[in-house]
Amino acid sequence: MQSTKVNILAIGAHPDDVELSCSGTILAHIAQGYTAAIVDLTHGELGTRGDATTRLAEAKSAAAILGVAHRINLGFKDGFFQNDEWHQRELIKAIRHFQPDIVLANAVYDRHPDHGRAAQLIRDAAFLAGLPKVQTQWEGEEQVAHRPKALYHYIQSLDAKADFAVDISAYMDKKMESIYAYASQFFDPNSTEKNTFISSPEFLEFVKARASNFGVPIGVRYAEGFTANKLIGVNNLFSLI
Secondary structure, X not given: OOOOOOOEXXXXXXXXXXXXXXXXXXXXXXHOOOOXXXXXXXXXXXXXXXXXXXXXXXXXXXXXXXXOOEEEEEEEOOXXXXXXXXXXHHXXXXXXXXXXXXXXXXXXXXXXXXXXXXXXXXXXXXXXXXXXXXXXXXXXXXXXXXXXXXXXXXXXXXXXXXXXXXXXXXXXXXXXXXXXXXOOOOOOOOOOOOOOOOOOHHHHHHHHHHHHHHHHXXXXXXXXXXXXXXXXXXXXXXXXX
């Protein structure tokens, strides 16, 4: 199969990681004409609520709401995937297939251990994807080396100092709609499943408050924060306003 070029590739350890943390940024860039895809590393099958089949369907619905070009799931084991050669190669295949300019990845450190482990896995795979001697195939066809121009980590449950923030004020409602697509995971007054950290109404309030906290310092209502692995360079000071 030929590669499918996108501008932004958002990668998350679990379905809903992307929606919670960087979906507003994806929406804002799609509105500007950029293309985006999502790669979920696991089905989130160890989650207290829902199951793998349900979460796969929810992820599909969320993708439609966001308007991303593609969404795939690599089927890694929730809670037990590793940053080793096999997992790196599988993710390298996806990165080379989508050939993104920018990769958005899990938080470097977070409440869920999968998030930090995914962050390092994604960083390593993104680098290795640029080495021609690392040979991979996608559905039987040889792939070419491709290294993204930039990799940024979105901020999740734990506080982190953002290196920059993206204005998502015009897309906050649509971001929340994509989150609500995960009906098995978030607040539902009619649910009989066990309550979890993310299933309370207070958690959804936290999501909005986090976006407000990133927005106020940059003079907007809502924003999403990111951390960078290297110094960010610009060729125009006005792009920093």
